[in-house]
Amino acid sequence: MGTIPPPNTGDLHVSVEDLDAAAAYVDRLKQYVDDTISYEMERIKERMKGDSNTAQTVPGGTPFGAYEDARMQWQALTKSTGNMETHLQTLSQKLAALKQGTEEIAKAFRDTEARNGANGKEIERLLEAAAPPPAAGGTPTYPYTA
Template identity: 90%
Template sequence: MGTIPPPNTGDLHVSVEDLDAAAAYVERLKQYVDDTILYEMERVKERMKGDSNNAQTVPNGTPFGAYEDARMQWQALTTSTTNMEMHLKTLSQRLASLKQGTEDIAKAFRDAEARNGANGKEIERLLESAAPPPAAGGAPTYPYTA
């Protein structure tokens, strides 16, 4: 098995605006999962309960019937529905984490850009306040001690 070379970051450009847009998009995805899909899963579970006004007259009966295959199918459907609901909740949590991570990266780059801008202005200020260079062959304008 070969080694994976590190990524080439020579031309790396980060757009904080694109990161903000990505975070907003992930939030919309999370809202869709939470508001639409999880709501529909709740509706499926309610419909699976059947008509509660008409109690089962057969012991161990399911909406599919009381015979053994019906009970097995009902158990499989219940397990499947529970698993899907857990996966959707996990997806929602991971989308929230992705959004938070994207926002953190955007903030870090925003802070780095601000620091770079401040450092650049400080360097400009120091360069402007420095004495002009001496003329060719001339003595420096500041006192030199050896």
């Protein structure tokens, strides 16, 4: 079994604006799942109930009928619909976690950029306060005397 080389990060560039845009896009996906798809699932479940004006007169009957195959098909459809609802809830939770994680990464990069900027300004200030370099062939001067 071979070894996996480390990723090449030589030209890695992080755009906080793109991370913010990605978080907004993921939020729109989550809203679509929560609003549109979940609404359609509710409509499917209502349609599965059948005609509510005509009551079932056969004990154990389903909208597909009362014979054994109809009951098996109804159970399979009910289970499938329940599984789909569970998957939609899981998808919504994972999209929410993805959005939160993306926002945290963007915040970390914003904080790092701010710290780097502050450190850069501090380094510039220290360099400007230091004694100028000696002229070519000259003796360095030190602000401190012994």
